Amino acid sequence: MKKLINEVEKVVEESLQGLVKAHADLVKLHPSVRAVLRVDSPKEKVAVISGGGSGHEPMHTGFVGFGMLDAACPGEIFTSPTPDQMYEAAKTVNGGKGVLYIVKNYSGDIMNFQMAADMLAGEGIPVEQVIINDDVAVEDSLYTAGRRGVGGTVLAEKIVGAKAEEGASLEEVKKLCERVNANVRSMGMALTSCTVPAAGKPTFELGPDEMEIGIGIHGEPGRQRMKVKTARDIVEMLATAVVEDLPFKAGDEVLAFVNGMGGTPLSELYIVYNDLSDFLEKKGIKIVRNLVGNYITSLEMQGCSITLLRLDEEMKRLWDAPVCTPGLRWGM
Amino acid sequence: MDNGKLDVTKAIEAVKRIKDIVDANKEYLTELDSAIGDADHGINMSRGFTKALEKVKSNEYNDIGSVFKDVAMTLMSTVGGAAGPLYGTFFMKASMKLAAQKEADLSLLAQAFREGLQGVVALGKAQLSDKTMVDALTPAVEALESAAKDGLTLKQGLEKALAMAEKGMKDTIPMVARKGRASYLGERSAGHQDPGATSSYLILKAFYDALEG
Incomplete structure (x- = not known):
């Protein structure tokens, strides 16, 4: 460590x-x-x-x-x-x-x-x-x-x-x-584990070519483990699950929040935001506010989460x- | 004079033994928790019982209820996570049964632990087979109660309770977790021993060892 x-x-x-x-x-x-x-x-x-x-x-x-x-x-x-x-x-x-x-x-x-x-x-x-x-x-x-x-x-x-x-x-x-x-709905993914200082070693093991989809913010495993894919494919997986759950519909105005898990560079988070923006545009969901960066992290974990919030006028103002x-x- | 009951000296000795056994198993508990939780159980329990031991060593006691109560308050304010409130509640509810008692025989300790277990269930809302500490504590408390009915000594009762807790702990291995962070894993939680059931077993073992002297 x-x-x-x-x-x-x-x-x-x-x-x-x-x-x-x-x-x-x-x-x-x-x-x-x-x-x-x-x-x-x-x-x-x-x-x-x-x-x-x-x-x-x-x-x-x-x-x-x-x-x-x-x-x-x-x-x-x-x-x-x-x-x-x-x-x-x-x-x-x-x-x-x-x-x-x-x-x-x-x-x-x-x-x-x-x-x-x-x-x-x-x-x-x-x-x-x-x-x-x-x-x-x-x-x-x-x-x-x-x-x-x-x-x-x-x-x-x-x-x-x-x-x-x-x-x-x-x-x-x-x-x-x-x-x-x-x-509001969210889903995250991890490219690497994180290490709790007092534990001294990574919370879980991910192979060099693996990722965990649906990770929690404490390294708790999520939905499934699979081979690493492109940012576009990862965004599609996360955003599809998020959109279908509420569900978010064409015409909805949303706040799109791309969050880094702590170990992913901002440049990659912007790639994720770019792909998310394209994905939502195709669905007719309008991003009217956004937040991109490391705001709810999991120590030094590499990965991201996508959060969508359906906004009303009061929420926008606030x-x-x-x-x-x-x-x-x-x-x- | 040793009458085989749990008095203030032995209650404090039990706290010391819990601290020692938790320390000795700190990495083991954390490893179990890494597999299906968030890798903090051993660390948190060790911190909590270290503080609890400091507390009970620094005080004078006239009754065992007060020892249990100080342990409860210390765990609640130092352990954190789910284990803090749960073990804190266990000792708190037990302390109420032991209030003003200079010593406890098997029957009284069985009643106190039953109260503690009920407190844990009420707070954590876990049932048997949810893969939690309840799976170790429930058969242990039942064993204490049936041993008390059979007129066994406290040490004999704890020996039986320990055996049942160990079985309950091992029985959690194939279970699918339905409470706590392990539940997020669903089927993937099967095949791992529950860290909470394991720490419950260790705590009972410490009580047994403390009576052994």
Whole structure:
């Protein structure tokens, strides 16, 4: 294992310290638990909080700031954070209008956020949760933990964060988050594995000419393993699964999000976007907004995911609204 | 004087044995988890029980319920993942049954572990054969209960529970996972032993070893 680290045990801690030093104008660390908070601590709004295992940077810590998250609670690499983190972070940033937890659908995240929500509710703090589950690679049935939360989470955090910044109520913010989740679908793929620092070796093995279609953001295997194909063929596989699932139809206006898994150069992500654009044009689906880059990663994994969000007028307006976070900023 | 029951000293010894056995199997658990999960189980359990041992060693206790409760709180705030809340709940629910008790005999420990198991099932919503820790814990708790009914000693009961947990753990190998991250693999999860069932077996083994002295 070759990594730019000092001690395996301190990977998350030192990375967070670097983040808050690099962006001291935007974010700070919580004084008692592992959480990243907005430095300006606004009070007259619903507090939007997310969290999850580390290793997906910039998500979630890089999305704390104006127009997005009020706090993010990172766990160890690929490990859910603990209830005390979400509980204390919520108590600190709640200004009285309540707290929305945006939770990705993983068993650990669900349980830990639920415990934190129970503790808050027990103290009379208004709290709601929305579970993001946009990954079409996973069969949604009684026999699985359900669809994973992936790329749609980034879009939800931006759009919902903008709504909260406008001063919307907890109920309104929650409803919007559910609407985003209902209209977003994603699927990812990997060309290589990733290595969890504490594990010291790759999570899974892929042959030099193999790829995994339907990969999760923790290296969990997906739908199938096959020989590597061209970007165009890969886009067709991912986008077909995404489009058919919702389904997205001719005339739909979408936000197309091509996300890198951490180890793929931007030049290749633009090739993917180019192919995705052609694919959607043939189907009559209109890209009216886009996002291309590494936003929800899986350490140093090579690969990408494609996310489509069917937009309505409100979502478009909120997507365009100003945002100022370490990982996403425009309009100000 | 050793009456074969679980007292505060032995409860703390059990926590130490859990920490040791989890440490000794850290890579093994992580390897099992790499095959069907996300490669963090051994690391997380080791971190959690290291902290739990530090906690119980630094406190004075009058009852075993408080030992279990401190273990529960520490696991919940240090392990993360699904294992943190699940094992945290197991020890928390068990601690309620053991509250104010200076020691536990087989019957009381069986009741405490039953409460713990019910807490795990309520939180994780896993059923038997879903390929989870429930597959090791359920037969173990049943063995404790039936041993208690037969009037066996705590050590004899734990010996039987351990054997059943080991069988339950091995029985997870052919199962197709229906809960947790392994469930994303569907059929591909068959052929691998469940890491959670394995850590549950190790925890029971530590309790047995602690009584052995």
